[in-house]
Amino acid sequence: MSREFRRAMPLLPISMVMQLTDLTARQIRYYEEHELIVPARSEGNRRMFSLDDIDALLEIRELLDQGINMAGIKKVFAMRTKDYVTNTDIVRMSDTELRAILREEMQQAQRMQKTSLRQGDLSRFFQF
Amino acid sequence: MSREFRRAMPLLPISMVMQLTDLTARQIRYYEEHELIVPARSEGNRRMFSLDDIDALLEIRELLDQGINMAGIKKVFAMRTKDYVTNTDIVRMSDTELRAILREEMQQAQRMQKTSLRQGDLSRFFQF
DNA sequence: ATTCATATGTTAGTTTTTATAACATTGAAT
DNA sequence: ATTCAATGTTATAAAAACTAACATATGAAT
Incomplete structure (x- = not known):
């Protein structure tokens, strides 16, 4: 389980993201x-954010603070x-595309884990 | 910002914890x-779990699977x-006490960050 | 000065998620 | 058979988050 993978895992609700960013x-x-x-969505359509998303948002804030507008940030x-x-x-x-793909894979992995990977210790998965 | 500290940060809602554990x-x-x-609580009384909590829960599951009852796990x-x-x-x-304390400190840090630490890039905070 | 677009605020109404609390069920031990 | 521990289930309430619409502030362009 790669670090990149872990960082793409959608975990946080928007309230936490608000606090952190x-x-x-x-x-x-x-x-x-x-x-x-491109935050992931829960079954009930709630946005779930990854650490990558947090990073992106912090950078957006940074760039905005520097007077750069959305068009610039997109660029x-x-x-x-x-x-x-x-x-x-x-x-x-x-970056955005990559994040979306990794997150996709991550959710796939979560679905797997949800059913089959019963015995596994996720701390190996999650060793930040 | 220590790793231990980061792991004690309350981030995840219970739905995510359910999936992960x-x-x-x-x-x-x-x-x-x-x-x-001892999960933290949001202002609105929702449980917010840390990575430490996830670890603890995974271990609980592990021990239960081994036929150990709550009393044993507590021990x-x-x-x-x-x-x-x-x-x-x-x-x-x-462990539990330690986690509670670290979480306490973590929330304190979050409150700080919320107001003062305006310019800081949290990815330094959060470099898993 | 007016107009326009961008970025964000605000509000309303709805749905989802989570909380607590009470009662039900199941399996193991006595 | 009874009891207890662990978990399921249900009802009800509150909080969080969603979308969509409209409002506002700011700066750029005319």
Whole structure:
């Protein structure tokens, strides 16, 4: 279980994210609207945020504080790309895309764990 | 910001804990009743769990699977002690006590951060 | 100065989640 | 058969979060 993977795990409700980032719910949702973050959703449609999301939001706040507007922030985020390794390829993609994919995988893993992986100690999963 | 400190930070709602530990809400609350965990509370009285809590719960599940009853688990938890360093002393206490204290400090830190530590990047705080 | 767009605030109404508390069930030990 | 421990279930209330709409402030452009 990679560190990147762990950081992509959707865990926190919006209230916690508000506290940790000092952003309002309105702001957080607005940034999602602009696809700067793509929080996961619970079954009941509640946003669940990962540590990656927290990072992104903190950076957004930082950039806003520097007087950069949304368009600028989008650009910054789009520019910074990372590599994602599939079975057959190494794909270069934006932070946001990468986060979304990792989160997808993470949720898959959670669903797995929910049913089959009964005996496993998650502290191995979760050793921050 | 110590790792221990980070692990004591109350972040997750009970729904996430249920998924991660494969325990029911009933069980989790019952273990709290028996003070095997002491989750923090939000302003609105919702339980907020730390990674330490997750660990504890996973261990409880483990011990239950091994046929150990609550009394036994309490004993196990009480026996395993750790050191907590205050200004003037090194205090030896149970896991549960230690977790409660660290969580207390953590919430204090959160309150601080909420008001004063405006500019700080929490990813330094949170580098799992 | 007016207009316009952006970023955020605010409010209303609804749904989901969580809380407590009480009562029910199950299995093991006496 | 009774008792107790652990957990299930249900009812009810409160809190948190959702969407959507409208309001407002600020700065840029005309």
